[in-house]
Amino acid sequence: MMQSLKYWLAEHPSIVNFRWSHTQSFGSTWSFLFAAIAVYIVAVITLHSFLSLILSKSRRIPLGPIPAIHSLCVSLISAVIFVGILYSAAAEIRDTRWFWRRTKTISTPFQWFLCFPLGTRPSGRVFFWSYVFYLSRFLHLFRTFFTILRHRKLTFFHLFNQSILLWMSFLWLEFSQSFQVLAILLATLLYSVVYGYRFWTAIGLPSACFPFVVNCQVVLLACNLISHFGVLFLHFLKGGCNGMGAWGFNSVLNGVILILFLNFYVKMHLRKENVEDIDGNSNSSSSSSSSSSAHGCSRSDIKFD
Numbered sequence: 018m019m020q021s022l023k024y025w026l027a028e029h030p031s032i033v034n035f036r037w038s039h040t041q042s043f044g045s046t047w048s049f050l051f052a053a054i055a056v057y058i059v060a061v062i063t064l065h066s067f068l069s070l071i072l073s074k075s076r077r078i079p080l081g082p083i084p085a086i087h088s089l090c091v092s093l094i095s096a097v098i099f100v101g102i103l104y105s106a107a108a109e110i111r112d113t114r115w116f117w118r119r120t121k122t123i124s125t126p127f128q129w130f131l132c133f134p135l136g137t138r139p140s141g142r143v144f145f146w147s148y149v150f151y152l153s154r155f156l157h158l159f160r161t162f163f164t165i166l167r168h169r170k171l172t173f174f175h176l177f178n179q180s181i182l183l184w185m186s187f188l189w190l191e192f193s194q195s196f197q198v199l200a201i202l203l204a205t206l207l208y209s210v211v212y213g214y215r216f217w218t219a220i221g222l223p224s225a226c227f228p229f230v231v232n233c234q235v236v237l238l239a240c241n242l243i244s245h246f247g248v249l250f251l252h253f254l255k256g257g258c259n260g261m262g263a264w265g266f267n268s269v270l271n272g273v274i275l276i277l278f279l280n281f282y283v284k285m286h287l288r289k290e291n292v293e294d295i296d297g298n299s300n301s302s303s304s305s306s307s308s309s310s311a312h313g314c315s316r317s318d319i320k321f322d
Contacts, residue, residue, distance in 0.1 A: 022100075022104075023104050026097075026100060026101040026104045026105070027101065027104035027105045027107075027108045027142055028108070031145075032101075032105065032142050032145045032146075033141065033142060034140075035140060035141060035142070035144060035145035035148065036139070036140040036144075037139035037140065037144055037148060037190045037191070042148060043152075044151070044152065044155075045190070045191075050183070050184065050187050053155070053183070054180050054183060054184065057158055057161075057179070057180065058176060058180065060162075061161050061162065061165065061171065061176060062171070064162065064165055064166075065165050065169070065171045068165065068166070068169060069169070072169075074169055076169075077166075077167055077168070077169075078166040078167065080163060080166060080167060082219075083163070084160075084163045084167070084215075084219055085215075085216050085219035085220055087156075087159055087160065087163070088212045088213070088215040088216040088219060089212070089213075089216045090156065091153070091156055091157065091208060091212040092208065092209050092210075092211075092212035092213040092215075092216060093209075094153050094156070095153070095204075095205040095206075095208035095209040095212065096205070096209040098146055098149055098150050098153065098201065098205045099201075099202060099205035099206050099209060101146045101149070102143055102146035102147070102150075102198060102201055102202060102205070103202065105141075105142030105143050105145070105146055106130070106142075106143055106198050106202075108142055109129075109141060109142055109143055110126045110129060128251055128255070129198075130196075130198050130199040131195060131196055131199060131244060131247045131248050131251055131258075132195045132196070132248060132251040132252065132255065132258035132259075133193060133194075133195045133258060133259040133260065134258075134259060135256075135257050135258070135259050136259065137193045137259040137260075138193060139190050139191070139193045143197075143198050144190060144193075146201065147186070147189055147190055147197055147198075147201060148190060150186055150201050150204075150205065151183075151186040151187060151189070151190060154182060154183045154186050155183070157179065157182075158179055158183075161175060161176070161179060173277075174277045174278070174281055177273075177274075177277065178274055178277070178278075181270050181273075181274060184270070185267045185270060185271075188263040188266065188267060189260075189263070191263070192259075192260040192262065192263035193259050193260050194259070194260030194263045194264050194267070195248055195252075195258040195259055195260055195261065195264055196244060196245070196248045196264060199244055200241065200244070203237055203240050203241065203244075204237065207233050207234075207236070207237045210233060211229075211230050211233050214229055214230070215230070231282065234278065235282070238274075238275055238278060241271060242271075242275070245268055245271070248264060
């Protein structure tokens, strides 16, 4: 069973012989990337504006099981990418150790996760799964439309975050950027858990007693921040990592996302404290407390989309 799984996820000829190509890989051109992001932004703003004109703000559009199915699909795809790139990374480390000795850029598998040797090309196993991850980012975009239809909410952070994550996953492939293997492992692990949790709550099962999704996002951002310092350290210590120009650009974008997220996170906690203060001073605090105990969770938690 394990050997069969390894073959289909890391040793299949289509995976081993993969090559990122503007002529053979779908969605691999700059024009496609710019057009896709532009269409996404225009479609989202148009939908939000149209619904704001024809429906009241409190009106919700029922979507049935569609969001739950979407969450389940994203969770399963992310889990497959996680396992696939993990097996592929182990196979690449096994097959390319000779190249490490010749370049003298890296010497351990952990360093390879952070720093590709100079001259690395976007071909082979890990770049196949990086390509699958890039394509899976388009599936994530549908959640924006679900949020608008169900909650009539559209924030600049959400729009910017989704667009930039699509952009960054493209740059990983285009410039064979260092750190992408570890970044994909962290991201897909998070997505498989978060979207699995969203599916769990979407089908009516109890939610966590704390902002689960937001806290997972904090963990991911913290791991990415620490890893970025590791890449920078190896770049100067070992004489260079591949794709550092793209890494620098992505680092700036990650910094912007971090600032926007921290701003959101602080506002969320301030809003939660205000809700708790109001509940504490209201005459119905005892009934609210018993209702919260019955469900095992405070309903003032704010979800991060």
